[in-house]
Amino acid sequence: xxxxxxxxxxxxxxxxxxxxxxxxxxxxxxxxxxxxxxxxxxxxxxxxxxxxxxxxxxxxxxxxxxxxxxxxxxxxxxxxxxxxxxxxxxxxxxxxxxxxxxxxxxxxxxxxxxxxxxxxxxxxxxxxxxxxxxxxxxxxxxxxxxxxxxxxxxxxxxxxxxxxxxxxxxxxxxxxxxxxxxxxxxxxxxxxxxxxxxxxxxxxxxxxxxxxxxxxxxxxxxxxxxxxxxxxxxxxxxxxxxxxxxxxxxxxxxxxxxxxxxxxxxxxxxxxxxxxxxxxxxxxxxxxxxxxxxxxxxxxxxxxxxxxxxxxxxxxxxxxxxxxxxxxxxxxxxxxxxxxxxxxxxxxxxxxxxxxxxxxxxxxxxxxxxxxxxxxxxxxxxxxxxxxxxxxxxxxxxxxxxxxxxxxxxxxxxxxxxxxxxxxxxxxxxxxxxxxxxxxxxxxx
Amino acid sequence: xxxxxxxxxxxxxxxxxxxxxxxxxxxxxxxxxxxxxxxxxxxxxxxxxxxxxxxxxxxxxxxxxxxxxxxxxxxxxxxxxxxxxxxxxxxxxxxxxxxxxxxxxxxxxxxxxxxxxxxxxxxxxxxxxxxxxxxxxxxxxxxxxxxxxxxxxxxxxxxxxxxxxxxxxxxxxxxxxxxxxxxxxxxxxxxxxxxxxxxxxxxxxxxxxxxxxxxxxxxxxxxxxxxxxxxxxxxxxxxxxxxxxxxxxxxxxxxxxxxxxxxxxxxxxxxxxxxxxxxxxxxxxxxxxxxxxxxxxxxxxxxxxxxxxxxxxxxxxxxxxxxxxxxxxxxxxxxxxxxxxxxxxxxxxxxxxxxxxxxxxxxxxxxxxxxxxxxxxxxxxxxxxxxxxxxxxxxxxxxxxxxxxxxxxxxxxxxxxxxxxxxxxxxxxxxxxxxxxxxxxxxxx
Numbered sequence: 032x033x034x035x036x037x038x039x040x041x042x043x044x045x046x047x048x049x050x051x052x053x054x055x056x057x058x059x060x061x062x063x064x065x066x067x068x069x070x071x072x073x074x075x076x077x078x079x080x081x082x083x084x085x086x087x088x089x090x091x092x093x094x095x096x097x098x099x100x101x102x103x104x105x106x107x108x109x110x111x112x113x114x115x116x117x118x119x120x121x122x123x124x125x126x127x128x129x130x131x132x133x134x135x136x137x138x139x140x141x142x143x144x145x146x147x148x149x150x151x152x153x154x155x156x157x158x159x160x161x162x163x164x165x166x167x168x169x170x171x172x173x174x175x176x177x178x179x180x181x182x183x184x185x186x187x188x189x190x191x192x193x194x195x196x197x198x199x200x201x202x203x204x205x206x207x208x209x210x211x212x213x214x215x216x217x218x219x220x221x222x223x224x225x226x227x228x229x230x231x232x233x234x235x236x237x238x239x240x241x242x243x244x245x246x247x248x249x250x251x252x253x254x255x256x257x258x259x260x261x262x263x264x265x266x267x268x269x270x271x272x273x274x275x276x277x278x279x280x281x282x283x284x285x286x287x288x289x290x291x292x293x294x295x296x297x298x299x300x301x302x303x304x305x306x307x308x309x310x311x312x313x314x315x316x317x318x319x320x321x322x323x324x325x326x327x328x329x330x331x332x333x334x335x336x337x338x339x340x341x342x343x344x345x346x347x348x349x350x351x352x353x354x355x356x357x358x359x360x361x362x363x364x365x366x367x368x369x370x371x372x373x374x375x376x377x378x379x380x381x382x383x384x385x386x387x388x389x390x391x392x393x394x395x396x397x398x399x400x401x402x403x404x405x406x407x408x409x410x411x412x413x414x415x416x417x418x419x420x421x422x423x424x425x426x427x428x429x430x431x432x433x434x435x436x437x438x439x440x441x442x443x444x445x446x447x448x449x450x451x452x453x454x455x456x457x458x459x460x461x462x463x464x465x466x467x468x469x470x471x472x473x474x475x476x
Numbered sequence: 477x478x479x480x481x482x483x484x485x486x487x488x489x490x491x492x493x494x495x496x497x498x499x500x501x502x503x504x505x506x507x508x509x510x511x512x513x514x515x516x517x518x519x520x521x522x523x524x525x526x527x528x529x530x531x532x533x534x535x536x537x538x539x540x541x542x543x544x545x546x547x548x549x550x551x552x553x554x555x556x557x558x559x560x561x562x563x564x565x566x567x568x569x570x571x572x573x574x575x576x577x578x579x580x581x582x583x584x585x586x587x588x589x590x591x592x593x594x595x596x597x598x599x600x601x602x603x604x605x606x607x608x609x610x611x612x613x614x615x616x617x618x619x620x621x622x623x624x625x626x627x628x629x630x631x632x633x634x635x636x637x638x639x640x641x642x643x644x645x646x647x648x649x650x651x652x653x654x655x656x657x658x659x660x661x662x663x664x665x666x667x668x669x670x671x672x673x674x675x676x677x678x679x680x681x682x683x684x685x686x687x688x689x690x691x692x693x694x695x696x697x698x699x700x701x702x703x704x705x706x707x708x709x710x711x712x713x714x715x716x717x718x719x720x721x722x723x724x725x726x727x728x729x730x731x732x733x734x735x736x737x738x739x740x741x742x743x744x745x746x747x748x749x750x751x752x753x754x755x756x757x758x759x760x761x762x763x764x765x766x767x768x769x770x771x772x773x774x775x776x777x778x779x780x781x782x783x784x785x786x787x788x789x790x791x792x793x794x795x796x797x798x799x800x801x802x803x804x805x806x807x808x809x810x811x812x813x814x815x816x817x818x819x820x821x822x823x824x825x826x827x828x829x830x831x832x833x834x835x836x837x838x839x840x841x842x843x844x845x846x847x848x849x850x851x852x853x854x855x856x857x858x859x860x861x862x863x864x865x866x867x868x869x870x871x872x873x874x875x876x877x878x879x880x881x882x883x884x885x886x887x888x889x890x891x892x893x894x895x896x897x898x899x900x901x902x903x904x905x906x907x908x909x910x911x912x913x914x915x916x917x918x919x920x921x
Contacts, residue, residue, distance in 0.1 A: 078698070085696040086689065089536040089550040105534040181709035186662070217631070217675050218682065220665040223709035224701035230662050233698070237663065244531065251530040253523070253678070256669035264626035264668035 072441030074099025114236025186221020186234025193242025213255025310361025517886025519544020631666020631679025638687025658700025755806025
């Protein structure tokens with residue numbers, strides 16, 4: 032009988048890009064536009080300087096670029112740094128089926144690999160799609176038990192995607208690809224206790240680095256267990272109280288999980304997205320200013336109030352999980368980009384005023400992806416709306432143009448021309464003779 | 477209330493070597509003699525060449541020595557390599573309370589750190605004792621659920637010891653030591669599916685490297701969660717179905733887990749140790765040769781037969797878990813050193829003959845740490861013994877002289893004079909002004 036791992040390996044080795052449907056390839060490009068933009072947006076975050084100060088002195092030959100940075104490091108450290116920057120703003124993609132942010136670990140390793148090895152654009156896209164698929168499927172097979180146990184699956188499962196993607200580009204044979212998956216399985220880590228600290232952004236970075244290492248070791252003959260996913264002491268059994276290995280291979284090569292991927296319109300917790308979305312729409316429709324807002328009532332799912340009931344806040348990171356700050360920026364500024372989640376924004380008197388006067392009530396009738404907003408203005412008008420599908424979810428996906436705008440908003444460390452060049456490179460990645468043409472415009476000049 | 481993590485941090489920062497009892501300090505030296513010897517013994521194992529071929533090209537400045545090797549690498553890769561070599565022969569120490577091999581991850585990181593930083597001998601020994609203690613206590617708190625789930629706790633928990641030991645030498649303050657423990661918690665990994673492959677030896681190496689990284693990151697201000705061990709999504713809850721956090725701190729600074737550490741007399745699975753031990757004793761007492769053995773009957777605990785019922789074997793690694801090979805080397809050679817677990821030994825006709833004629837029977841009356849051996853010789857004599865405590869366990873610990881002999885047997889990559897110098901350095905480590913004096917004689921000339 033073919034084991035699930037063997038079936039995955041067989042698929043990874045036999046897959047051809049031209050057999051992957053156009054819509055999947057396009058979704059792969061959308062994911063690249065999104066994740067490269069996020070890496071640029073996080074590239075000058077203080078966490079990057081800290082990581083570089085700590086690990087840079089021990090880095091290998093400075094051959095690999097890091098997205099959004101001038102320094103070069105060995106590709107393993109570059110993988111880690113790409114992963115940290117692309118996740119640190121909580122702005123990357125999300126798989127609603129299992130809450131994994133799959134692009135960061137996969138793309139972070141691939142971008143480093145392609146920076147030091149010649150990789151054609153089609154091969155790069157193909158490896159990305161395969162890595163993404165493996166992460167998603169291991170996520171599906173172990174969800175929800177794995178996540179509920181407290182694993183941050185972007186780290187604990189992301190490592191597989193980096194191993195498979197780099198392993199595919201290294202041309203590993205079936206035995207070595209199995210070892211690479213095994214060495215990924217035995218490095219999977221990352222716990223949710225880190226949420227709210229730099230440790231969260233560390234996870235996709237670390238998994239990119241460890242997955243890359245797994246592929247390198249396997250290539251040279253470093254052996255690992257034969258049943259890394261399905262064995263009695265394999266990844267699924269060890270980390271997940273319940274799991275369904277059938278999900279690893281069902282419709283493999285026919286259904287691609289990339290088509291279920293979502294992209295955040297706002298750099299903050301997904302649960303405050305509906306509030307921001309509705310408040311922006313109200314402001315656009317009724318044309319009021321921040322000063323005119325006199326009262327705000329939010330009705331949200333009880334879980335959302337539980338998670339985001341933060342009014343007394345002073346740093347930007349806290350704003351990412353405050354339902355009141357969400358209302359304040361939507362009503363007060365009509366947008367929610369990186370600038371709305373800085374310390375400055377949280378302490379902006381106009382926003383603070385709205386945050387403090389806003390009220391939120393849990394209402395079991397409201398879905399987690401919805402909100403009911405009522406706003407009273409100083410002129411006596413009362414305006415409101417009931418939002419049931421939030422921008423960015425699978426039913427209201429960001430358009431290609433919106434993804435481009437999100438990219439440009441984040442790409443402050445490069446010139447607008449460079450940003451355009453990088454965006455174009457993502458859209459035509461399958462026509463590029465060298466994937467490095469996507470990387471070059473992402474380096475500050 | 478002081479959290480368990482805070483209590484551990486407080487202890488680590490406030491501990492003084494001169495407040496640690498003499499017997500504990502001596503046991504720390506014994507653990508060093510043992511683990512440095514194991515690192516020398518594994519230094520020329522093929523797995524080391526593979527790891528170096530894969531990761532060496534991405535290594536940082538070649539400043540750190542690796543025990544038993546001529547190459548130098550950055551201290552993070554050196555930590556990994558020291559960890560692989562010191563565990564690859566399954567010859568390092570064991571904590572009977574939780575089956576963790578605690579010395580490898582801790583010493584592997586410390587030896588790399590001390591190779592590139594000036595560390596006094598007393599500080600080195602002190603950091604080792606502290607790292608060992610933390611690993612042991614986290615192991616106790618999560619045993620048996622953690623191990624039974626399938627974690628190879630030498631990897632998943634070893635990482636804490638490396639972080640704490642290096643963190644102590646870096647002089648981390650309480651906040652940073654907490655972050656280091658958090659960054660260790662979120663990197664803990666290693667599954668038992670890897671047993672029987674190179675993945676097993678990878679675990680202490682990887683945990684040494686990751687723990688060292690955790691300390692470096694924390695030093696520069698990389699934050700992590702506040703309750704890494706005890707939080708609802710912390711290490712214990714995520715990885716262990718049941719746990720007892722009280723064991724983290726009970727008698728902390730009064731009872732030291734080092735005093736419960738054991739050292740293997742033979743480089744193989746602990747469960748075949750009683751058979752080897754008894755067979756060596758029989759041969760010594762009765763003075764027969766391999767050729768004279770005509771029949772062998774072993775009565776062992778049923779679990780031991782289950783685990784080690786391997787007769788048709790052809791490679792040395794398999795011999796480590798064959799009860800029949802164990803009898804063959806004990807009766808046929810009267811010893812069980814590294815040379816008895818090579819491919820050559822497994823295929824030695826004289827040993828193979830005994831292996832094939834030996835019989836093993838499970839007997840619930842025999843303890844796992846015991847064996848009943850009966851041997852019939854060609855001259856008609858029947859000799860036998862019932863062993864109830866195996867050499868190397870807590871009741872029959874290896875003597876200092878036996879540890880030295882074990883070291884010398886493994887130290888083939890350096891000269892006998894170097895081996896003596898290294899052994900002496902371990903015994904007088906708390907009088908050395910520079911711990912590098914332990915490392916220098918471990919490098920082949």
